[in-house]
Amino acid sequence: MTYCMTCKSMLGIARKHEGTCPVRASLWCSQCSCYGHGPSECDEAKHVWRPRTLEELIPADVRERWDIDTETPIIWHAPTCRPLTVEDAEREIADTNTIEIRFREGKQDNRIRETMRQLKIPTVHKMDGNILKLRTWAVAHGKKVRLVQER
Secondary structure (H helix, E strand, O other): OOOOHHHHHHHOOOOOOOOOOHHHHHOEEOOOOEEOOOHHHOOOOOOOOOOOEHHHHOOHHHHHHOOOOOOOEOOOOOOOOOOOOHHHHHHHOOHHHEEEEEEOOOOHHHHHHHHHHHOOOOOOOOHHHHHHHHHHHHHHOOOEEEEEEOO
C-alpha cells in the first residue's frame, strides 16, 4: 500500500488509507457541483465555474478600493451530488456565450441540422433529439443555444 498523495499534498502528512481518502472525498468541485475532486481536476468546461464566495461576485477593483478581504462561502442547494441538468447549466452560462440560430417559419429543422454539421455534431432523426444534442454539446463547451424565429 502506498501513501495517499492527496493527504501528502494538502495536509503534508504521509498517510495510508484502506479505501477512499476522506480528505479527497470532502473536496468540492465548483465546476460540476460534486464532491470527490477539485475544480482543477474536473473535466467540465474550464471557463465556466460557480463562485465559491460572495466576494468573488464583486469586481476586483471594488474589493481593492474598499479593502474587502473577507470570504463568505456560498452554500449551493445541492445536498447530494446530482449532475446539473442542461437547463441548470444554461442558466449559469453568461448571455455573451450564446450560439444564436436564426430561422424562418418551417425551416427550423434545416437550420439546426446545418449548425450541427458545421460544429461536426452527428444528427439524429427527430428535431427534438437534435436540439437536445446541440444544447448538450453547447453546455459542455461553455455555451448555450438560443433559437430565434425571423419574420
